[in-house]
Amino acid sequence: MSLKYYHAEPLANSLKSMVPLGEKGLAYESIYVDLHKFEQHSDWFVAINPEGQVPVLDHGGTIITHTTVINEYLEDMFPDAQPDSGPLRPRDPLGAARMRYWNKFVDEHVMNFVSMHGWHRLVGVIARNIENGEFEKLMESIPLPDQRKKWMTARSGFSEADLANATDKIVYALDKIERQLGETRWLAGDSYTLADINFYSHCGMMVERMFPDLGVAEKYPRLIDWRDRVTARPAVAAALKSEDRTAPGLRTWSGAR
Numbered sequence: 672m673s674l675k676y677y678h679a680e681p682l683a684n685s686l687k688s689m690v691p692l693g694e695k696g697l698a699y700e701s702i703y704v705d706l707h708k709f710e711q712h713s714d715w716f717v718a719i720n721p722e723g724q725v726p727v728l729d730h731g732g733t734i735i736t737h738t739t740v741i742n743e744y745l746e747d748m749f750p751d752a753q754p755d756s757g758p759l760r761p762r763d764p765l766g767a768a769r770m771r772y773w774n775k776f777v778d779e780h781v782m783n784f785v786s787m788h789g790w791h792r793l794v795g796v797i798a799r800n801i802e803n804g805e806f807e808k809l810m811e812s813i814p815l816p817d818q819r820k821k822w823m824t825a826r827s828g829f830s831e832a833d834l835a836n837a838t839d840k841i842v843y844a845l846d847k848i849e850r851q852l853g854e855t856r857w858l859a860g861d862s863y864t865l866a867d868i869n870f871y872s873h874c875g876m877m878v879e880r881m882f883p884d885l886g887v888a889e890k891y892p893r894l895i896d897w898r899d900r901v902t903a904r905p906a907v908a909a910a911l912k913s914e915d916r917t918a919p920g921l922r923t924w925s926g927a928r
């Protein structure tokens with residue numbers, strides 16, 4: 672059964688499931704969805720994912736959405752395809768529970784808060800460049816009410832209080848992860864897991880660049896070392912290199928190995 676992966680640039684959610692595909696050496700068809708052109712809300716894409724969000728995994732016609740779900744699905748479906756470092760979800764129940772704990776933490780307490788800063792700075796510019804009238808029409812095509820609100824808030828600007836709260840959440844996460852990396856080599860224990868991929872994709876890879884005022888390099892040396900170890904993985908490097916904003920549209924990219 673063939674695999675297709677619908678995604679945007681290798682960052683955040685789109686990167687988060689691209690890395691396990693690469694780590695497992697799975698060949699898949701890569702289908703770029705251009706968020707700058709609102710392709711995620713277009714009829715052809717909403718027919719695939721009614722929530723109008725990327726990424727999406729199509730496994731022989733079966734559609735799987737939400738990256739944490741996609742990544743566990745890949746573990747269950749392709750348990751024998753695994754990197755040399757071992758399975759991306761520990762095989763023992765306690766190891767798997769620890770991995771899920773960190774996935775839950777990142778999904779609930781990190782992702783949206785980093786995303787808010789990203790939307791404030793980048794998506795806000797896109798949203799403000801759209802003419803009145805056209806913007807309202809685009810909003811009507813967004814299936815998820817929360818996502819519609821987020822686009823509207825990005826256009827008017829997130830409040831200082833919300834942005835400050837988001838920064839507090841990020842600092843809390845960085846402190847917590849720095850402590851954890853003092854105890855274990857990877858987030859969920861001795862092996863690299865989906866939890867590392869999750870935090871890296873949403874925060875770890877860009878935290879220094881996004882938040883220069885937080886003094887990340889000085890305050891979080893273990894996190895920097897961990898980030899460099901993740902970045903050095905061939906599957907991660909290949910996923911990051913797959914970025915191709917100059918040729919949006921349909922393109923094919925087979926697995927990293």
Ligand SMILES: N[C@@H](CCC(=O)N[C@@H](CS)C(=O)NCC(=O)O)C(=O)O
Nearest residue numbers: 683684685724725726737738739818
């Ligand atoms: N919980 C979802 C979140 C997906 C999500 O937020 N996707 C973003 C890109 S990172 C998106 O499609 N944004 C476009 C939009 O909302 O218009 C997941 O884990 O896949």
